[in-house]
Structures are given as structure tokens and as C-alpha cells.
Amino acid sequence: MKSSRDSSASSRLTNPPQECKQCGTKTRLSNGLCVNCLLGEGLEPDTQASSDAFERVLNEADVPDKQWRMGNYEILEEIARGGMGVIYRAQQRHSRRIVAVKRVLSYHAKSHDSLARFRREAEAAANLDHPNILPIFEVGESDDGLPFFSMKYVSGGSLQQIGPTLRGDRRRSVQLMAKVARAVDYAHARGILHRDLKPGNILIDDHGEPLVSDFGLAKSLETNSDLTRTLTGLGTPGYIAPEQANSAAADLTARSDVYSLGAVLFYLLTGRPPFLGENALSVIQQAANTPAPKLRSLEPSLDRDLETICARCLEQDPKARYQSAGDLAADLERWLENRPIAARPVTVPVRIWRWSRRNPKLVVATLSGILLGASVFWLFRENFSPASPATPPEKSIAVLPFVDLSEARDQEYFCDGISEEILHALARVDGLHVLGRTSSFSFKGTNATVGEIGRKLNVEDVLEGSVRREGNRIRVTTQLMNTRTGFQVWTETYDRELPGIFALQDEITRSIVDALKIKLAVALPTHERRDP
Missing domain, CATH: 1.10.510.10 (Transferase(Phosphotransferase) domain 1)
Known part of the structure; x- marks a missing residue:
């Protein structure tokens, strides 16, 4: 019974398509209406659709897959469907090759744009021969007058499907x-x-x-x-x-x-x-x-x-x-x-430029704010300007405590004494600004640089030195440093017998004054007279 029904349905579908009486779309349904119009008629509230008519339509549509052909291809199954077309897995009749067949959906048959897009896809791909472009085998037209084309069948899926892996x-x-x-x-x-x-x-x-x-x-x-x-x-x-x-x-x-x-x-x-x-x-x-x-x-x-x-x-x-x-x-x-x-x-400048092109109003507001801020700053610049650092007086000096380099490290008292004697002697020189002992000796034992000492004490030069004693001999090394440049202005080393230490102090002091090119205001006292 079913075989007879299938044969009857198949024979009806092989008849030439007719135009729908309402919309003109080609149809193979024997009642003269396309599927869209038939369903629309059944949905009308004042129309009673005949159940026999719908049963007849279903019988006509019930065609075994093995008898469904499109051109030279036997349709096996639908594998994809989009807004404009449907894709089937099919077999070419003579070569038995498995291919994919794409045809336009029937309700696009009267759309010039849809048909043009479909044909354009076939023509564009058919003219491209590249190993990474899906090849088109054949372009044809079904018995309904709808275009289709066959292409390579790909079973590996798309990047959309395998993307997560x-x-x-x-x-x-x-x-x-x-x-x-x-x-x-x-x-x-x-x-x-x-x-x-x-x-x-x-x-x-x-x-x-x-x-x-x-x-x-x-x-x-x-x-x-x-x-x-x-x-x-x-x-x-x-x-x-x-x-x-x-x-x-x-x-x-x-x-x-x-x-x-x-x-x-x-x-x-x-x-x-x-x-x-x-x-x-x-x-x-x-x-x-x-x-x-x-x-x-x-x-x-x-x-x-x-x-x-x-x-x-x-x-x-x-x-x-x-x-x-x-x-x-x-x-x-x-x-x-x-x-x-x-x-x-x-780069950052390019990003700023692009941002400004996207946000012109915000750029104008920002520039206005900057200009306003600059104007306010200019008007009240004296209140905003930080006090400039004091310039050290010309010919100013700080005498740092000398460092004990003796092996026994037992000459700290002597080191402080010679530093103080030099400081006192320089303080009596006219035109020379000598920082007091308390300020100079505050850096004793620290690792402050000459530049830091100069900025904190506001002096132009710093005298530093070291003492090394071996038996009855003593070596005193001194150097005069410019605090702004960090350069050495003068240096000298003195090797003396310990009993002549006071004369050594006078000699070092006079050498420093000569290096600074300052004329002594008074003669320095001769400490050798106090020697026993």
C-alpha cells in the first residue's frame, strides 16, 4: 500500500511545476496553491481549510529520499540550512562521488537580490582555484527553475565547531x-x-x-x-x-x-x-x-x-x-x-591623536581647562614658585672631622683635634666663610656625599682628610672638594715626626689658603713656640 502511495506521490512531483494561483510562485501541489498560500488560507479566521486538502498535500510531500534528485545528484540528507539556502549531502549519479549540493530556498525564488547573491556565490567560487578555497564542481538549475551548485563535501566541520578545541x-x-x-x-x-x-x-x-x-x-x-x-x-x-x-x-x-x-x-x-x-x-x-x-x-x-x-x-x-x-x-x-x-x-602619541578624533568635545573641554589653569598659574606664579635653593657664599668652607686610618684605630682624639685647629686657623682669615664646628662635625661617621654636605651646609668647598700613625711618624692626607662640581680643588699628603704636629697644622692651613687664593688677613700663630 505504501509503495503504491509513494509511486503516486512521486509521479505527481515529476509533473511540470505550475504557478500558484495567488502569488505566482512555482509549485507542484495539485490544488494550485503553493505551501505558503495554502497555510495562510488555513490560518484565516473565516476560512475552514479542508482536512482532505491538507492530507493530500502531505501525501504529495511524502517522497522517499532515495527518489529525490536534483539534476545529476541524488539527495541523501540535509546537512545545513541558512537564511538564503540549504545544503545537502548528495551522491553524483554516475561517478557515485559524495558531494555537497546547495540550492536556494524556494521562498527566495521571486527575490531578485537573493537569486543574484546565490548565483554570484557560485560564479565567484567557481573562478577561484586555490587549495584553501572550497572548490565548485557544477552549477545548474533544478526542475523548479531554482539554481543550485555542487561542491566538495567536507566532513571535518568549521572553525566555529572546532574552535574550542x-x-x-x-x-x-x-x-x-x-x-x-x-x-x-x-x-x-x-x-x-x-x-x-x-x-x-x-x-x-x-x-x-x-x-x-x-x-x-x-x-x-x-x-x-x-x-x-x-x-x-x-x-x-x-x-x-x-x-x-x-x-x-x-x-x-x-x-x-x-x-x-x-x-x-x-x-x-x-x-x-x-x-x-x-x-x-x-x-x-x-x-x-x-x-x-x-x-x-x-x-x-x-x-x-x-x-x-x-x-x-x-x-x-x-x-x-x-x-x-x-x-x-x-x-x-x-x-x-x-x-x-x-x-x-x-605608540602613545598615535593613541592620543586617535582618541582626540573620537572625542572632539572632550578634547576641547580638556584644552580649555589646561588654558584656564595655565592662566591662573601665571597670575599667581609668585605664590606657586618654590623658593630657589640658597647659593653658597663665595669662598665658603666646612672642615669635616678627619678620619682615623691607623691600624689600632686609636687616634680619634688626635683626628678631631687637628680638624679643630685647622677650622680655628681658617676662621681668622679675612674674606673666608668658615662653618662652625657643630655643623661640620654633624656629618661625623656618615656616608653623605660631598654634594649632599654642600647643599645642607650651604658651603662652596669642603675640606676632608685622614690620619695614619705608625710609631712616632704620622701621615696626614687632605683634600679640598668643590661641593657643586664634586671636583677635587687641592690635595696634599704630609709625613712628619709626631713632635712637630703643631707646625704641621700651620703648614696644612697655609696650603689650603693658598689653594683658595685668599690673602691671609693676619699671620697665623706659630705653634712651634709652644713645643716643649
Whole structure:
């Protein structure tokens, strides 16, 4: 009984298609209505649809798969469906080769734009011969007059499906995208712009090779023709370049596809597209008004060069992106070979300039505030200006306590004494400003530099020295340092017998005064007279 019913249904479907009495769409239903009009009639509140009519339609549609053919292909099963077409797994009748067959959905049959887009996809892909572009085998027309084409059957899925498994293998992701970029560059060189690159349109074959598919939005780079612009005709939000939503197709360049390639790479490395939103319009607005997030802000462990490559692809200004898909492929290949990439991170001045272009009102307000602040500062500059450091008096000196370098370290008392004698002798010199003992000796035992001592004591020169005693002989080393330059003005070493130490003090003092080129106001006392 079923065989008889199938045979009857099949024979009815092989009859030439007729036009629907209401909308003119071609149909094979015997009641003269297409499926859409028949269902619409049944939904009308004042119409009672005949159950016999619906049963008859169901009988006509109940055709075994093995008897469903499209041109030279036997349809085996449906494997994918989109807004414009449906894809089947099919077998070529004579070669028995398994292929994929894509045909336009029947309710698009009267849409000039849909049919033009479908035919354009077939023509664009059929003219491209590249190992990483899905090949088209045959373009034909079904008995219904609807176009279809056959292509290579790929069972490995798409990047959309296998993307999660690639996140742990960055190198594999980059290898795939380098090949995809080369394929897209090949299409560009032949005048074809894809315009809808996304993970779902990049298939993976049995050998793990990527294949670019779905040239449904492809456009010739050499013509200005364009189809009606709708949201579905713009491409996939999240992966299309900002200018695709705002510019005519004639104004788009290869750099629009470069943006999409960067977005796909971003997805493979982070698990999400650059922009997310509640709806397509929200995503498109974000891409147009907001810089793409940094790759490492989502995945800090990622390589900085990969972040730079993605950022270059996702620039809002097309001129700032890679100039071709080939340039992108070359940088990805450099990364794979551990060579320096050509792209460089955007510098701070460039980021500021771009920010100012996006926020002109805020820039004006900021500049106004700066000018106002500068004006206030100028008017009250005397109140804001810090006091300038005091200039050391000319010919000013501080005598630091001498350091005991004797082996026994038992000459501290003698060191302090000779320092004090020199300080007192210099204090009697006219025109020489000598700092008092308390201030000078406050640095005893510290590691302060000459410059620090000069700034704190406000003196031009510092006298420092050391004492070393061996038996009845004593060696005194002195040096005069300029506190502003840190240069040595004068130095001398004295070796004397210990009984003549007072004369030694006078000799050192006179040498210092001569080095400073100051005339003694009074003769220094001769301490040798006090020697016993």
C-alpha cells in the first residue's frame, strides 16, 4: 500500500511545476496553491481549510529520499540550512562521488537580490582555484527553475565547531589563519572580495586543511554594482569591518576582509569575537565607535606579538590595518618561524591623536581647562614658585672631622683635634666663610656625599682628610672638594715626626689658603713656640 502511495506521490512531483494561483510562485501541489498560500488560507479566521486538502498535500510531500534528485545528484540528507539556502549531502549519479549540493530556498525564488547573491556565490567560487578555497564542481538549475551548485563535501566541520578545541593550541590556530589569509589574498588578486569571513565559513577537510567557503556576499573589486543593503546582506556582526555597515559596497577594499581575518583569529585565541552585544545593531555600533579590546586583556598568557597582529587587523581606520591579506599572512608566518613581525604596537602619541578624533568635545573641554589653569598659574606664579635653593657664599668652607686610618684605630682624639685647629686657623682669615664646628662635625661617621654636605651646609668647598700613625711618624692626607662640581680643588699628603704636629697644622692651613687664593688677613700663630 505504501509503495503504491509513494509511486503516486512521486509521479505527481515529476509533473511540470505550475504557478500558484495567488502569488505566482512555482509549485507542484495539485490544488494550485503553493505551501505558503495554502497555510495562510488555513490560518484565516473565516476560512475552514479542508482536512482532505491538507492530507493530500502531505501525501504529495511524502517522497522517499532515495527518489529525490536534483539534476545529476541524488539527495541523501540535509546537512545545513541558512537564511538564503540549504545544503545537502548528495551522491553524483554516475561517478557515485559524495558531494555537497546547495540550492536556494524556494521562498527566495521571486527575490531578485537573493537569486543574484546565490548565483554570484557560485560564479565567484567557481573562478577561484586555490587549495584553501572550497572548490565548485557544477552549477545548474533544478526542475523548479531554482539554481543550485555542487561542491566538495567536507566532513571535518568549521572553525566555529572546532574552535574550542583549538584554544589550547595557539600555533595550530595561527597556522590555519596564515593559510586562510593566503587564500583570501589569492581571491583579492583576482578581483574578489569575500565580505563575510567568519569561523562558520572556514571549513576543515579530512586532512586538517582550511577551506574558505560561502562567497554569497562576494563582490568584484573592479565593479561598482551592489545589491540592496539589508542587515543580512552586510555580513556577520562581530566579524565584519566597521566600514561595511556605513559605506557602500563600491567603497570597500581588501582591508575589510583583513579586519574579518583578524576577528576570526581573535575568536580562535580567546573563544569570542572582539565585540559582543544583545543584538546585531549593538555589535555593529560598538565596532564603529569603540577600539577593539586588547588580546592580552582577555588572555594575559598570549604572546605580545600575536596581540600586535590582531590589533593591526582590527584597527577602525582601514588605512592603519595591514594593507593586504598577504601582508597579514607574512606576519603570521614570521611568528610561526620565531622571526620579528613587521607590525609594531601603536605608540602613545598615535593613541592620543586617535582618541582626540573620537572625542572632539572632550578634547576641547580638556584644552580649555589646561588654558584656564595655565592662566591662573601665571597670575599667581609668585605664590606657586618654590623658593630657589640658597647659593653658597663665595669662598665658603666646612672642615669635616678627619678620619682615623691607623691600624689600632686609636687616634680619634688626635683626628678631631687637628680638624679643630685647622677650622680655628681658617676662621681668622679675612674674606673666608668658615662653618662652625657643630655643623661640620654633624656629618661625623656618615656616608653623605660631598654634594649632599654642600647643599645642607650651604658651603662652596669642603675640606676632608685622614690620619695614619705608625710609631712616632704620622701621615696626614687632605683634600679640598668643590661641593657643586664634586671636583677635587687641592690635595696634599704630609709625613712628619709626631713632635712637630703643631707646625704641621700651620703648614696644612697655609696650603689650603693658598689653594683658595685668599690673602691671609693676619699671620697665623706659630705653634712651634709652644713645643716643649
